[in-house]
Amino acid sequence: MSTDTQQETRLHGGRLIARRIKAHGVTKLFTLSGGHIFPIYDGCREEGIDIVDVRHEQTAAFAAEGWAKVTRTPGVAAVTAGPGVTNALSALASAQSNNSPMLMLGGRAPALRWGRGSLQEIDHIPFVRPLAKLATTPDGTEEIPGLVDDALRAAMTPHSGPTFLDFSMDHVFSEAAEPESDARLLQPHLGPGADGDAIERAGRLLQQAERPVVMAGTNLYWGHGEQALRALAEELGIPVFLNGLARGCLSADHELFFSRSRGAALKGADVALVIGVPMDFRLGFGESFGADTELIAIDVAEPVREHPRAVAAELYGALPATLDALRVAAAGGPDRSRWHEQLRAVEEEKHAAEAAELNDERAPLHPMRLYKGLAEVIDRNAIVVCDGGDFVSYAGRVVDSYEPGCWLDPGPFGCLGSGPGYALAAKMARPERQVVLLYGDGAFGFAGMEYDTLARHGVDVVGVMGNNGIWALEKHPMEFLYGYSVAAELRPATRYDEVVRSLGGHGELVERPQDLRGALDRAFSAGVPALVNVLTDPTVVYPRKSNLA
Incomplete structure (x- = not known):
């Protein structure tokens, strides 16, 4: 038996x-x-x-x-x-x-x-x-x-x-x-927080800070630290900057969220909470912070690489418990409203400087003009998937996130071709939401056939392509360095929208700014995977500052 x-x-x-x-x-x-x-x-x-x-x-x-x-x-x-x-x-x-x-x-x-x-x-x-x-x-x-x-x-x-x-x-x-x-x-986010002595040491530093900042990244998201971060920022009055998957962990319209003043804030801070983000090329290998800025490194676990510069305190453990304990330990600090006003003034100055690009009526389009049009049609909780170089870099400047898990870019490995897979999964996980795939024309070549996958599975992702006919991320820097570029040209004005139509989706070509809104509206209402193929100006050079190595 x-x-x-x-x-x-x-x-x-x-x-x-x-x-x-x-x-x-x-x-x-x-x-x-x-x-x-x-x-x-x-x-x-x-x-x-x-x-x-x-x-x-x-x-x-x-x-x-x-x-x-x-x-x-x-x-x-x-x-x-x-x-x-x-x-x-x-x-x-x-x-x-x-x-x-x-x-x-x-x-x-x-x-x-x-x-x-x-x-x-x-x-x-x-x-x-x-x-x-x-x-x-x-x-x-x-x-x-x-x-x-x-x-x-x-x-x-x-x-x-x-x-x-x-x-x-x-x-x-x-x-x-x-x-x-x-x-x-x-469920690692439910575990114990950092060591109490480390919390006390970090709390003393933060309590005395007049110009503190938070620079938080992807592990804030993985560690489910967004609610504890918000409580800490609100109670202590700390400006917050986010990158990677942390985007949306504090809403873009929160009074303590900042983005365009990051350079001034990190250089001017007396204490910086570096939460869930390594000091890699995105933070200038630690040099994005001021020489005298005291750094408090906070993460879900000890780093896999040594910090490139000395840190004043290290807090490793479950983020909700760690951030809650730090908030209590640092209570009673100085008034920081003047610091907020200083950074908000920089934000407003940067916003004003962007106005000309956002309202540029050239044809082919300036990428910023495209994003102004996109902002008019995407929902607050839309999931934005990024797959491209300079075109996506512009998105990082002006596309806002209001909830966690709404910004999916390739991350520091920078692998093109990730977008269709990310978008497929995002729409299947959150079918009630808009999923927008921001696509460079170069990136389309890696996985464009996945529009067949999207169509077969009935996944109505909307792709918005900045099609400038070049590998802009390489062409412009190479011409700056050498006066010429090689291996940086694509076929101008390729009809990727027709490829998508042939694979069972909806596709449109946009050549002028005045035609953008209608094309976007039709794409979002198509009920099938869509691609809005927008011709963008290849002479526009993204103002890149990061040191890749």
């Missing part, structure tokens, strides 16, 4: 995988079909997990990362052996640089014939391991459930990030008994 019962509970490896990811709340599997992973599809079908297939494995992995970015829960992708895995590596590296929790499942040639030259036989682990928090291969079917649990927990453990498992074909097709498991995903 016991033997019969045990046989009834034996499941093939793919079903065991599906059972475990479902137990952790996974509802979507992003993939591109491959025979090595058929049992995973069968398991997901039986367990009611949606299988979302795309046109390139990179997009499957970017969609998994996009799901994580929008939901703050792990995204899962499955790719076939060999080229399936190698095609997805850029997305895995992107997730690593963004601390995005995701699990990539890979096929693998059968263990029984390993080393004999099976189709797509290659050992993925050595080249995946540097990009993942955990990368391993089960030695048998019975090991699969436990390793899936381990991988998902590792993905969520601060610093969160991607994990990878591949499954030998004979193991994933074979059966094993399902073990009992009550494993649950970690």
Whole structure:
């Protein structure tokens, strides 16, 4: 009798995988079909997990990362052996640089014939391991459930990030008994805060500060620190600047949110709370702050790299508890209204300087004129996905975010082609919201065929393209350095909108500013994936200041 019962509970490896990811709340599997992973599809079908297939494995992995970015829960992708895995590596590296929790499942040639030259036989682990928090291969079917649990927990453990498992074909097709498991995903934002002595030291510094600032980034979002940050900023009167996934963690119309005065604020601050963001090229490797600015580094866990300059205090732990404790420790500081007025004056000056660009009526369009038109039609809670160079850089200046999880850019790894996967996942996770894909014409070449994916799955993302016919991020700096540019030209005025129409979407070309609003309105009401292909002026040079290296 016991033997019969045990046989009834034996499941093939793919079903065991599906059972475990479902137990952790996974509802979507992003993939591109491959025979090595058929049992995973069968398991997901039986367990009611949606299988979302795309046109390139990179997009499957970017969609998994996009799901994580929008939901703050792990995204899962499955790719076939060999080229399936190698095609997805850029997305895995992107997730690593963004601390995005995701699990990539890979096929693998059968263990029984390993080393004999099976189709797509290659050992993925050595080249995946540097990009993942955990990368391993089960030695048998019975090991699969436990390793899936381990991988998902590792993905969520601060610093969160991607994990990878591949499954030998004979193991994933074979059966094993399902073990009992009550494993649950970690909730790291509910854990203990930073050490009390460190809180006290940081509190004294902040309490005495006359010109404090907050510079917060992606790990503020992953650490669910937005409510505690808002309470701290409001009670202590601290101006807040945000980048990366932290955009929207304080609403863009909050009185303590600032953006255009960042340079003046970071240089002029006497104390800066650097929350969940590394001092990499985006912060001038620490030189964006004043030479005398005292830095308080706050994060969900200790940094993976040493700080490029000395910090006065370090607070590592769950962000809600840490920020709440710091707020209490720093209470009773000086009045900071004059500091606010000083920064607000800079903001207003920068806004006034932008007016000419926002109202520029040239044709082809100035990118800023395009964003003025877009601002008139997108909702407050729209999810904005960025995939491009200079065109997206302009968006970073003028497109506001009002809620967490509404700004998805490639992050510091800077991988083009991420946009369609992010947008696909964002719209599936939040179908009631507008999802806007800001697209450079160069970026379209990486994953433009995914409009077929969007159309097949009925995902009505609206793409807005700045089409200037060049690789502007490279062309203009190269001409500045050398007086010429190479490998920086694209075909002018290419009809990417016609490509989208042929793939089952809605497409329009915009050549003049007066035609923009109507095209945008029609795209948002089309009910199918859309692309508004806007011709922009290739002579416009983005005023870039960041030092990439």
